[in-house]
Amino acid sequence: MEEKNELVEFSTEIDNDDYEDIKDVIHLLRGAQIVLDSDLARLYGVETGSLNRAMKRNKKRFPEEFCFQITKQEYDHLKCQFGISSEYEHGGRRTLPFVYTEQGIAMLSSVLRGETAVTVSIRIMKTFVVMRKYLARNALLMDKVNTIEHRQIESQIQNEQFRLETEKKFDKVFDYIESDKEDMQKVFFDGQIFDAFLLLADIVEEAQSSITLIDGYVDLQTLNILAKKKSGVDVAIYTLPGTKLTKQDITNFNAQYPALNAFKTTAFHDRFMIIDGNKGYHIGASIKDAGKKCFGINRLADVGLINSIIQKAQSTGKQV
Incomplete structure (x- = not known):
């Protein structure tokens, strides 16, 4: 019950x-x-x-x-x-x-x-x-x-x-x-080709979103270094009109490592690489010749200067 x-x-x-x-x-x-x-x-x-x-x-x-x-x-x-x-x-x-x-x-x-x-x-x-x-x-x-x-x-x-x-x-x-x-300056002497390649590859790998390369003489060796970038990082190259880089080279690169765009400009004598829009390097030789002769890489500490370099490149560059 x-x-x-x-x-x-x-x-x-x-x-x-x-x-x-x-x-x-x-x-x-x-x-x-x-x-x-x-x-x-x-x-x-x-x-x-x-x-x-x-x-x-x-x-x-x-x-x-x-x-x-x-x-x-x-x-x-x-x-x-x-x-x-x-x-x-x-x-x-x-x-x-x-x-x-x-x-x-x-x-x-x-x-x-x-x-x-x-x-x-x-x-x-x-x-x-x-x-x-x-x-x-x-x-x-x-x-x-x-x-x-x-x-x-x-x-x-x-x-x-x-x-x-x-x-x-x-x-x-x-x-x-x-x-x-981090060293603000680095000097490579002639023959230090591999050491120069490693440093440049390390700089490229730092990028999280973008790489801006200003280099008058770009070729496949340059692209070989840029291929070390992380997936999803965009690359903009500013180079002289007479560069050896072709549209087919760019197409082949983008097929495996998107996305790269190349622009022609005569506004620059020196070489620069800028990472994520705020970290810049002044490079004393074209990347393709790094280590073949004595050259130096200097870190740019002035963010305002880095922005001015990017603006100058964007305002003068014409897409390849």
Whole structure:
């Protein structure tokens, strides 16, 4: 026969929206967060006996992981650790308390009647979530604190050695940073063809969106270096009208490494390569001759100058 569901009517409203009063009644027991029946009754505005009778009349809804009666030892532990009421020992009640887990409190909202029951249950369950996050954060924090304290003790014992070792580590870092700075100038002597090719290829590979090459004498060797670019990087070449580069060369290049456009201009004597519109290099020889004779590559630091070079090329170039 189906068990009758007896409901408890509420008359007391809880006006305090702050969760501090709820946080203080949540305890840890048997590996779970629980609330004593007496504390729940106070929050719901009912008698403790009425609360537990409603639970017992709907016992099938409250398995042990939802609600259970604590032992005398557990009661003493809670009283000692959290200062809970001693009403059991002083005749206020003749039985040991029942405690409700988060699932049990959620079930109570369907057993108890009234808007207050739902509101309080939601507030309590939200507080459970906050408490779980708090415990998780503080467990991690305590581990970190213990680690820091351990390191501090070690450093105090060997303070001078620690200081010297730290200074050495920082010196190594600063030395690395100093040596790793990009050279603003690079000179290649005759015969360093492969070294020159590698540097130019590295510059080309830096590009994320565009490469602008201004070089009066462009040929297939130039395209061989530009083929090192990333996929999706557009290339614009500005060269003299008498260049050896043909439309077929451009078509063949674009078939595998799109997209390249070539323009003719007589406005430039020197060679420049500009990466992504803001990083420029002045190159002392045509790329096709790099390394055959002594030449240099200089980094251009003035962004305004780089923009002027691009504007000059675009305003004077005519597409091949």
